[in-house]
Amino acid sequence: xxxxxxxxxxxxxxxxxxxxxxxxxxxxxxxxxxxxxxxxxxxxxxxxxxxxxxxxxxxxxxxxxxxxxxxxxxxxxxxxxxxxxxxxxxxxxxxxxxxxxxxxxxxxxxxxxxxxxxxxxxxxxxxxxxxxxxxxxxxxxxxxxxxxxxxxxxxxxxxxxxxxxxxxxxxxxxxxxxxxxxxxxxxxxxxxxxxxxxxxxxxxxxxxxxxxxxxxxxxxxxxxxxxxxxxxxxxxxxxxxxxxxxxxxxxxxxxxxxxxxxxxxxxxxxxxxxxxxxxxxxxxxx
Numbered sequence: 001x002x003x004x005x006x007x008x009x010x011x012x013x014x015x016x017x018x019x020x021x022x023x024x025x026x027x028x029x030x031x032x033x034x035x036x037x038x039x040x041x042x043x044x045x046x047x048x049x050x051x052x053x054x055x056x057x058x059x060x061x062x063x064x065x066x067x068x069x070x071x072x073x074x075x076x077x078x079x080x081x082x083x084x085x086x087x088x089x090x091x092x093x094x095x096x097x098x099x100x101x102x103x104x105x106x107x108x109x110x111x112x113x114x115x116x117x118x119x120x121x122x123x124x125x126x127x128x129x130x131x132x133x134x135x136x137x138x139x140x141x142x143x144x145x146x147x148x149x150x151x152x153x154x155x156x157x158x159x160x161x162x163x164x165x166x167x168x169x170x171x172x173x174x175x176x177x178x179x180x181x182x183x184x185x186x187x188x189x190x191x192x193x194x195x196x197x198x199x200x201x202x203x204x205x206x207x208x209x210x211x212x213x214x215x216x217x218x219x220x221x222x223x224x225x226x227x228x229x230x231x232x233x234x235x236x237x238x239x240x241x242x243x244x245x246x247x248x249x250x251x252x253x254x255x256x257x258x259x260x261x262x263x264x265x266x267x268x269x270x271x272x273x274x275x276x277x278x279x280x281x282x283x284x285x286x
């Protein structure tokens with residue numbers, strides 16, 4: 001049967017839950033890693049997933065950021081983490097408490113360690129948010145394990161190669177393409193992780209801004225990826241950037257990135273929907 005993992009910056013789960021459900025069904029997804037859910041815990045549409053046999057781990061606070069893992073091969077809820085060791089925080093005021101943002105969630109799904117990440121944007125090369133972005137990437141790379149079966153998917157807000165943007169000259173002096181950001185993302189390779197999508201899809205973009213008709217002109221960026229541990233990467237057999245989804249009405253400005261791994265996931269941690277801890281903790285029962 002295999003193991004199919006997708007990552008998608010959904011840009012508001014409440015606005016696009018129907019698009020997410022359609023994606024799960026259309027591509028027969030086992031684990032979906034979501035970014036920018038943009039909702040607090042009590043507003044996440046858990047029921048839409050529970051009734052289709054999926055479990056959920058969600059890390060969200062308010063209308064900004066937010067990440068989730070949606071799994072039909074179970075979630076070991078004792079394994080769930082809403083941050084990672086050494087994760088830096090951020091506040092616009094440098095004198096204020098630098099609180100952790102909901103940008104990472106971890107769960108073991110079907111015997112695979114799964115991370116969903118939404119890397120800070122950086123804003124501009126001279127903004128404090130840029131320093132935060134670099135520190136965030138470095139901290140994650142320092143603590144992530146590349147042993148066993150691990151997948152790290154998300155919106156990394158870095159275009160590793162010049163070909164990953166439609167016009168590198170347009171981005172001169174901007175974030176996402178700087179050598180500092182690229183070097184920080186390279187630390188994932190140094191940590192032993194393998195980016196599995198590019199060899200399987202070839203060139204292509206995963207994000208097109210809503211503004212200025214970027215999608216129609218194919219003026220995009222490749223900033224969404226799946227990194228895998230060597231043991232899992234060796235099972236990667238096919239991948240797809242679902243550009244068709246980006247062409248749909250009222251969808252996200254990112255395309256889902258789907259990877260097939262030829263292994264059979266464990267289903268040891270599959271729970272009935274009524275047993276989901278987040279349902280109990282966040283009063284999301286019907």
